Amino acid sequence: MKAVRVLIIILLGFLGVSSCSEKQDFDQMENLAITPTYETSIFYVKAQESIINRVSGLSVFSQDFNFDAFEEPFFAERVLSGVLSYELENTTSKPIEITLDFLDPNDTVLDTESFQRDAAPTATLVRDVNYGTTGKSLDIIRNTSKIRLTARNLGDNSSTSSISDPAIVLRSSAKFTLELK
Structure with missing residues (x-):
């Protein structure tokens, strides 16, 4: 019985060594493109009525948000396209x-987005702004600080709204595709 087991093990080992396999092509790495998509929140602002x-006056709120993330070399050199959603x-x-x-860092306006909403009741305004080959220039994103x-x-x-907890709410998020290789 031991001789049969040894013979089977030798036969399986021989089949494993002599089985069909292709030569590995490690040059494929040069043609590999890695383009993940990253999504993040930009800001959330809420002002109660x-x-x-x-x-007093027309201006309710004015705030500058520091946003150097777009200028980081890792991002700026690799971004292929993006969408800012509001x-x-x-x-x-x-x-x-x-x-x-x-x-930009010198406070030069690179781009402007404007939104208007009538008094309630109104539907939520949703807007996607594309950057890259199908939209605005990526330089706007790359140079925004x-x-x-x-x-x-x-x-x-x-005046006061009859809706409970009346407020203005602005949400923004971003989705970018980067080329890592």
Whole structure:
């Protein structure tokens, strides 16, 4: 019985060594393209109507957000395309205007996105802005170091919405495709 087992093991070993296999081509790595897509939140801003009513004049909010992530060499040298997505909700009793300015390190405006919403009830405004071959120049993204957000009340400072917790809400996210190799 031991002789049969030894013979079977030798036969299986011989078949394993002499089985069909292709020569490995390690030059394929040169033709490999790695292009992952990364998604991230950019900002979330909410202003309640009670706060808007306390502000005199049209300007409700103005804030510069430092955003050096786009300038990082790892990102700037590898970005192929991108989409910035925005959602704007207005449940207040006021028509509003939101402006986003994309600024370089010298505060030069590279691009502007503007949004307007009537007083509530209105649907949520959804906008996707493409960058790259199917949209705006990638240089806008590569050179942005700051985003300036300005909100304006185009109505009055006394009315109040009948909707519970009336507010202006702006959400933004980004999805970028990078070339790693």
